Amino acid sequence: MKIIEIVGEKIAKSGQNVQEKVVDILVNKEVDKRVEVVLKALTKIETLEKELKTADKEDVFTYVEGERKGAMSQKAYENLQKLKGQYEGLRKAFDTALDKNDNESYNKLNGLLGGNKQESPTKAEPQA
Numbered sequence: 001m002k003i004i005e006i007v008g009e010k011i012a013k014s015g016q017n018v019q020e021k022v023v024d025i026l027v028n029k030e031v032d033k034r035v036e037v038v039l040k041a042l043t044k045i046e047t048l049e050k051e052l053k054t055a056d057k058e059d060v061f062t063y064v065e066g067e068r069k070g071a072m073s074q075k076a077y078e079n080l081q082k083l084k085g086q087y088e089g090l091r092k093a094f095d096t097a098l099d100k101n102d103n104e105s106y107n108k109l110n111g112l113l114g115g116n117k118q119e120s121p122t123k124a125e126p127q128a
Contacts, residue, residue, distance in 0.1 A: 034097075037110045041094045044113060048087040055080045 058070030072080070093112050097105040110116070 034106050037106055037113065037115065038094075038098070040113050040115075041090065041097075041109055045087070045090060045094065048083060048090065052080070052083050052087060055083055 055076065057076075058072050059076045060071045060073045062069050062071075090109075090112055093105070093109040097109045099105075
């Protein structure tokens with residue numbers, strides 16, 4: 001038997017192998033997307049934690065009978081509340097994505113990070 005004939009026969013019988021490779025590639029693409037979203041979220045969470053530490057400080061000072069008294073201005077307080085809201089929302093979406101491990105949760109997390117919400121190829125209807 002010639003090599004070309006052997007190759008032709010193997011290609012003719014390769015339907016299952018092709019299907020398995022396509023499935024593996026699509027699964028790996030989705031996993032890679034999710035890993036990227038999780039890593040971005042971790043970086044953003046770390047950044048927000050640092051910003052919260054910096055923002056949670058008194059920025060207005062007065063002296064009463066020689067003693068320094070500090071307070072937070074309205075603007076600083078509003079900024080602190082905004083940062084807390086962002087942090088808590090991102091943290092909740094992060095935890096939900098890892099717990100539920102579904103497309104909706106990862107899309108929401110990705111959206112909070114400024115990414116595009118995309119349908120996953122794994123969302124396709126299973127064939128009978």
